[in-house]
Amino acid sequence: MYAQMAGADNMSYRLYHYGSVLVALADYTFIRETFWSIGKDHYSGLHRYSGQVFRGLLTAAVGVVLVVLLWVVHSRER
Known part of the structure; x- marks a missing residue:
């Protein structure tokens, strides 16, 4: 039971801290910004x-x- 509670705690911590990255991946803003910055910096x-x-x-x-x-x-x- 303790292992399940620790696992739930770890999962909630990850969702809290990395949730915005997952949302950005879901609507492609992260990918668009990444390719835009690569294009701007290296392929002007x-x-x-x-x-x-x-x-x-x-x-x-x-x-x-x-x-x-x-x-x-x-x-x-x-």
Whole structure:
């Protein structure tokens, strides 16, 4: 019985002290803040070029879709 009470006490202590971290993990604020600080501290130029990278990847994806559609049309014609 003493071991169960000690376990409950340890669990309540952990929830009291680390509960805010668990809540932050649940709503992703901790993760967002972590990645934001890493990006700000180590990859400051990433924000500057992320739009260009997105447009390039979008162009490549649209190109692949068009090639696949043309290939399907060509194969159906044969």
